[in-house]
Structure formats: structure tokens, C-alpha cells
Amino acid sequence: MSASIDRTWLLSEAPASRAQAAWGRRYRLWCDFRANPLAMGGLVIAVVLVLAALFAPLLATYDPSAQELANRLATPSAAHWLGTDELGRDVYSRLLFGGRVTLGMVISVVVLVAPLGLAVGCVAGYFGGWADTLLMRVTDVFLAFPRLILALAFVAAIHPGVTSAVIAIALTAWPPYARLARAETLSIRNTDFIAAVRLTGASSVRIILRHVAPLCLGSLIVRVTLDMSSIILTAASLGFLGMGAQPPSPEWGSMIATARRFFLDQWWVPLIPGIAIFVASLAFNLLGDGLRDVLDPKQR
Template identity: 75%
Template sequence: MIQTSFRNWALDETPASRSQANWGRRYRIWLSLKSNPLAMIGLGIILLFALLSLLAPLIAPYDPSLQNLGNRLARPSAVHWFGTDELGRDILSRILFGGRVTLGMVVSVVAVVAPIGLAVGCVAGYMGGVVDSVLMRITDVFLAFPRLILALAFVAALKPGVESAILAIALTAWPPYARLARAETMTIRNTDYVAAYRLTGASRWRIMLRHIAPLCVPSLIVRTTLDMSSIIITAASLGFLGMGAQAPSPEWGAMIATAKRFIFEQWWVATIPGMAIFMVSLAFNFLGDGLRDVLDPKQN
């Protein structure tokens, strides 16, 4: 009854308030996303991994750092569902706790790069001229290097660790967001309603902050969701190369690094964290494709 009432209220063709119109728009987006099976599968996998990672201290069967050398490299069984690693640590527990490290790194990177890319792109696209040229040439410098190579250089200049990996990935991940925000801004700045705001005496910064940046957000959400898979792989790659999370932290990339010498005889030690990376990356791609279909008007 409540759901039907909300549906009728949200889908009302003549909303009585701005709040009702906004909720109606959000609800229509959700209905469109819900009709995409792959997007919902991706969303479900992401929510499942996020929930399991948050509840890891409560549901993990063992301490992820607890060593049992007498039970090292044990096969998957009822006692250890995913087996144990070279130090006898339960792989399931390490996967659950490792999700907190890997997914936490991804969220931290996105929280940094999205606002930076949006700000740089909006300023460059709206100001134009020298400001645009300077900001875009800086962006081109970062785009000229492969992301992983540049991230490795930044981490080497700092010190290996989670914080350094987050900072390094963030410093290499913002240019595409800036490029996208600039392209959107250059389209929006010449519209009639932006010209009307100029005539009312609104400042450049107010127009960018209140009227241009919000219109760039949907495209950035799509780009962010699609980019999360590459951020996960970059974070795992840094861990695999020993430049990310350090032992005994149960980060998925670091788990593969320590298990690579057992991959032929004890396949589960490296395969399980690899499958976790694969599933989450694929889920973000599914969700990103669905959001692009819903939020990007150029796809319709």
C-alpha cells in the first residue's frame, strides 16, 4: 500500500513541489535501471561484497592473521571453505577482510578524483582562453603516462602502503574526469538559461557551482562507475607488486602476489582472490553500462 502510494506520488505528471519533481526523476531513473538485468546483477554483486566486507568482523570464521603452519595449503573443505594459504591462514576470512581494504581504497580514490576532475573541467570549460589551455596541458601531461606506471612512480617517491597507493591512484585517475567535465561545460555554457543567469548579475563562480556543475554530475557518475573496475585492478596491481597494502594486510592483490608460486599445485590460494577481483570489476562494468543507458541522454 505504501509502495503504491509512493509510486503514484512520484510518477505524478503534475508535481506540486520541487521536492516531488526531484523524487519523481530519481524514481524514474531507478525504474529504468531496474529493467536492465545485467545492471541489477552488477548492483547485487557490489552490494553483496560491500555488505560482507562491512560485516567481516562478525561473519569471518577465523582471524585473518591467525597462522596455523600445521594446516598450511589445505584444500577447500567444510572447515576452511576456500582452503588455507602458505601460512595456514583461512582464505575466506582474508577475502572478507581484504574487501574492506580493496573496496575502501576504491571509495577513497573516487571521493578524491571526482571532485577534482569536476572542478578542473568546469573551470577550464567555462573560463576558456589561457585558463583552459594551462589546465588542459597539465591534464595532457598526466594522460601521457600509463596509469599504473605513473602510480608506481608516485608510490616509489613516497613509501609503499595503502595511503600512498590511494594518493598515487588519485593523482593519476583525475584527468579523464576533467576532460569529460570540460566537454559537458563547453556545451552548457552557451545555453540560453546560462545566458539568463549572466544577465541577472550572477558571478562566474556561482554559475559554475550552482548551474553547470550539477548538470555534469550524471556523466561523471557513469564515468566513475565504469572507472571503478580499472581502479580496483590498479590497486590490486600495486598490491601485487608490493607497493600497495603491506603484509600481513589481507589485500586481494597482495594475496595473489604471495600465492603465485603455488598456482599450479595449490590453485585455490591465488584463484580465490583473483576471482574476487574479477567479479567486483565485472559488476562495476555491468552497473556502469546500465547507468550510462539511463543517465546519458546521448545514448537514448
């Protein structure tokens, strides 16, 4: 790439290489996305939250598990920006480290679930027949369980903790993605451009991986982003019910749980992690909505 990467290079109608063409397409999507202020707001908040969690050790003012029993349930002050909890731990620092656990859980779930759902859906949709029936009935079985209840049962059966919470949420989260990918594949399968690829003699694996799956990805990303908020809520709910992250490790849901008895007198203690959950969910929802406007093939 000898040419400098600027706007004209990106918007060129006659790209000189594959990379320039691909970046040009991405840049146009980004321009569309940038035009939506709500979605940009969502993106900024989501990025800030993730960065805050990543750099928690640098940003935190106290050790999140350091107790200061003399200073329990303090109101927000210069020393403790968001006050302290029932054991005198700094809420601001716990919130940062809690973000690592909560957002980490969410991201692990997504990394586990999205490829699985995509693979199951594409295979079922592309081959049809008995493969479709078998895979979709399995999907239906998982879809039939209420997410939180199955996750609770699963965690209770093994042992409470972050890993089992992630697996439990993942188990209940993949079926909608499989459904979505299958629906997309069904509409792509009979298009002329897939027929043309079949006529080159390409194998089914090649067609699915290189031609079908990339087209399903757009709506899958949108769906995953919109689902993030509900995964955050499930993760927090498990924490609240004591089935997720175990004390003393800070997690937004369990922070609310342990502080809930102070709700009437020291209301800010449970409220602050609640706000964090709310803001994170909202940010991902706005982001997802914006992504849908630019990525959803049905609206283009």
C-alpha cells in the first residue's frame, strides 16, 4: 500500500487492490453508522466500559477487596468517590473490577455461542432434509427451557462460579442464533449467486464457509449486540442469586445482592451497580440498533 490511507483512497470508485476495496466498503458502513448519534453514543459508552474494565488496576483508587470496617456504608466523598459498601470496601474500585467479571462473562458467552449458532444454522439451512430436522429439533429442545431457570439448574448441579455460569448461559443462548442463521441461509441458499458457485463445482463446506456464512454474519452481529444486554442481565441475575461469581470477587449482580438490605437507608450502595448494569445494557442495545441500520441486508 503505497498510497496514503485517506478519505479519497477509501471512497475510490476504482480500488486497486482487494484490501482497498474491503476497507472502502467498511469505511462507507462506518460513515452510515456515524450518522446515527444514538448508536454512536452506545458505541462510545460500550468502548469506555470495556476500557475501564481492562484498565481497572490503573483506574481503581483502592484494592477492591480491602476492607475498612470503620468506614462502612460511607456516602460518596472525595476519598471514596462512590462511597463504601457494608464491609467498607471502595464501591468505585469494586465497580471497575466487577466490570471485568461481568463484561468478561458476557464476552466469553458471545465467543462461545455465536460461532456455534452460526455453524448449526448454516449447516441446517444449507443441507435441509434430515440434517435440518435433527439440528432444529435439538435447537427447539434448548429453546424450550427458560434461560435463567436452566442456567440456575445447571449451575446448582455443578458448583456456583464464573465458569459454570458462562457455560450455563452459553447453553441457553445459542438456539436463537442457530435459528437466525438458518433463516438467513434458507433465503441465501436459492439465490443465483449460490447456484453459480455450485456450478463451479465447489464443495458444500467451501460454499458454506466462504459464501453463505459471511452473509449471515451481519444479522448475527446485530443480534448478538442486541442480546448482550440480556446476557448482562442473566449474568447479573445469577450473581444476585449467588450462583455466579462468588464473594469476595466483585460482580455487579452480587454487589446488588449483598447490599440489598441497605436499600432503604444507604440506597446508593445497591443503586450504583444497578446503574452500571443499566448503562451497559442500554449502550449495547443502542449499538445493536445502529448496527442493524447499517448491516441488516433486509434494510439495504
